[in-house]
Amino acid sequence: MYEVRVRPRQVMSVFLVFCFLLYVVHKRSSSNCLSSTVENLQNDEPTIYCITPTYARPEQKAELTRLSHLFMLASNLHWIIVEDSEVQTQLVKNLLTQANLNKRSVVLNIKTPDQFKLKGKDPNWKKPRGAEQRNLALEWIRQNADPNKRSMVFFMDDDNTYTVELFREIAKIEEGHVGVWPVGLVGGLMVEKPLLNENNQVIGFNAAWRPERPFPIDMAGFAISTDLLLKFSKAVFSYEVERGYQESEILRQITARVDLQPLADLCTKVLVWHTRTEKTKLVYEEKLIKSHQERSDQGIEV
Incomplete structure (x- = not known):
């Protein structure tokens, strides 16, 4: 008979391999459960329709690229x-394809009437901007949003x-409500914000510019439960309002101050800033064009 001798080191090696295999099996099982849980959570989240009016300019792709990362x-x-165009542009289509957002986006187009277009060196506040585009988006939402799903x-x-x-x-916005929060760097202030009473109801705003407006709030400072827009189907933006009244125009048709829902830690956090990209100085590009030379972006989408 042969005597079988098992060395302690061999036993330990086998034991470690066995433990490793158990760990791998457990890890895969846990990972599958976690993936399933995350997927279910995502499926339960309400849809947020983000309406972005845009127009052709040198900075357009840069602006939209920055936003596309949020959607990722x-x-x-x-x-x-x-x-703001008579046709849809290839630039926007290319951007959505590159960001893999075609299934989570829609591109619409409508040109602003000439009488409401800014001219040359007009300041950006002189005429309402984006009204035509936002109204078209609202029309699309009313036709396509699922009324049985929160959004x-x-x-x-x-x-x-x-x-x-x-x-x-x-x-977190509840059905039948408009959510509000502070906006940084707007209205000549470091922050514009809703003011709350001891019961956490909105009783006013700290706006310094035209505080008499029904809703002295920036476009970036609120979002609307879709059921309100379906209920008040005629609520739209208008060109026939004073400067700075676009926000009040849409909100006055669907809600009242007392029904506003304060968010962002009861309006104590800034989660959005009203920033603006400086208009790009293209003096040398203009010289190339005037002298009929090849443009610097010839064949390149910038």
């Missing part, structure tokens, strides 16, 4: 881009700066 981070956002509408201008946390707050 928040899976419940649906992007409605409305071009919100947010007017997401392409030159602002947004945190991902803002959209977690928007998802």
